[in-house]
Amino acid sequence: MKLYTHFRSSASFRVRIALNLKGLAYESAPLVLARGEHREAAYRGVNPQELVPALVDEGRVLNQSLAIIEYLEEKFPRPPLLPADALGRARVRSLALLVACEIHPLNNLRVLGYLRSQLAQDEEGITTWYRYWIAEGLAKLEQELSTEQTGRFAHGDSPTVADCCLVPQIFNARRYDCDTSPYPITMRVFDTCMGLEAFARAQPSKQPDAQ
Ligand SMILES: N[C@@H](CCC(=O)N[C@@H](CS)C(=O)NCC(=O)O)C(=O)O
Known part of the structure; x- marks a missing residue:
């Protein structure tokens, strides 16, 4: 998996925590938000929402941190990040x-x-x-x-x-x-x-x- 991220981005931080809790390895692809790299055409092609994070898995791009975490939860249920009830x-x-x-x-x-x-x-x-x-x-x-x-x-x-x-x-x-x-x-x-x-x-x- 590849994570488009920025070190200070709290939405990226959420996904990094979830990946770590589930013991999943990933490659970091950092963007410099202060330079507007997230608004450049190259990244718009990855994530049209022009936001980090974006996660690439199986060649598909996922965006929105909570949608990404729910995807990880469904695909890698252990350890669970949502309660059983x-x-x-x-x-x-x-x-x-x-x-x-x-x-x-x-x-x-x-x-x-x-x-x-x-x-x-x-x-x-x-x-x-x-x-x-x-x-x-x-x-x-x-x-x-x-x-x-x-x-x-x-x-x-x-x-x-x-x-x-x-x-x-x-x-x-x-x-x-x-x-x-x-x-x-x-x-x-x-x-x-x-x-x-x-x-x-x-x-x-x-x-x-x-x-
Ligand atoms: N709701 C989005 C928020 C993503 C987001 O706002 N990311 C910030 C960094 S924490 C960003 O890319 N900001 C760029 C901007 O505001 O131009 C998510 O949860 O993924």
Whole structure:
């Protein structure tokens, strides 16, 4: 398998974690987002959505991180990244979507670029925006995690797709010096995940394209 990725991309980070948890080897194909390589014709031919990640398997390209992870889950069911019960799966997907749909898109590169270039926001304005949406989203995640269904991980005692989304989002929060102290359960789960080699090896600083 080949993964089009960027070391700081949290959506790519989610897929790297899932691949590692399932013990799957892959070749990294890094793109430099700051240079707009994801918008060049060569990559548009791979992923018309002009986003990373994209995964090539059996000569076919898959995109959208959660669709990729669900594909891996179906093709390589062990170890499972979704619970065995329907209610559990719904909760895990809801937690993953809370991060992937309600937090991450608001702070994406092209959104920050639009704020900067079209709405004339300076770095202070951008940082204020970024921290606001992180705080708003993580507060909701913390509330969702404050139930007995949360175990050592976001759902129960083994890692799931929810953890694959939670961890990269905390890396993003830290990158912008967001205060994570109001989210003790989220941070406990984050620390537990980072204790696993599959998560640690997927982090930005360990990627071949890290500066
Ligand atoms: N919903 C997509 C999001 C992918 C995404 O936004 N990737 C970012 C990097 S984390 C990207 O390629 N951004 C480029 C841009 O905003 O121009 C997924 O989960 O794969």
